[in-house]
Amino acid sequence: MSEHAPVPPSDRRTFVAKVSAAIVGGIITLAAPIAGLFPLLDPLRRRSDTRGMVRVTSFAALPEDGVPRKFPVLDTLVDAWNRTENVPVGSVYLQRTGENAVRALHSVCPHLGCSVGYNAAGRGYFCPCHKSSFALDGSIADPKSPSPRGMDPLEAVVRNGEVWVKFQNFRKGSPERVAV
The missing domain is CATH 2.102.10.10 (Rieske [2Fe-2S] iron-sulphur domain)
Incomplete structure (x- = not known):
């Protein structure tokens, strides 16, 4: 017979850590594209050059x-x-x-x-x-x-x-x- 270590049941700490890591990873992943949109869309938010x-x-x-x-x-x-x-x-x-x-x-x-x-x-x-x-x-x-x-x-x-x-x-x- 082979001895196997028992698999510990998932506890709340590992679940919270995994969810937190997924949220932080998602925020970091979205931060760069969102930050890149600001200079791209900057001309659209400015007033048009209507000469006074x-x-x-x-x-x-x-x-x-x-x-x-x-x-x-x-x-x-x-x-x-x-x-x-x-x-x-x-x-x-x-x-x-x-x-x-x-x-x-x-x-x-x-x-x-x-x-x-x-x-x-x-x-x-x-x-x-x-x-x-x-x-x-x-x-x-x-x-x-x-x-x-x-x-x-x-x-x-x-x-x-x-x-x-x-x-x-x-x-x-x-x-x-x-x-x-």
């Missing part, structure tokens, strides 16, 4: 006689994980129209997107690409102009002596002003 008003210049920098001046628009761009300060996103023409009022026009031609210049002699704007001409208020000056609409006005306000513009781009070649 951007400070362009001081009101004192605008000529008092109403002559428009071109200014670069520098904005803070935020993508999924990066924030970049003072990025050139375009340019605008600013014109003093009153004691505390400003007219802002996008400096890009609505025809095909060429850069519009200010013609001081003609007191208006001129696109060198296809000979479109615009009045000081941005309307089409020449009826034969190939531009489908006048220059795009932008919302502008003067706050505490600074000019703020809501900068946005519009679809080119369309008679309707559609923001893109």
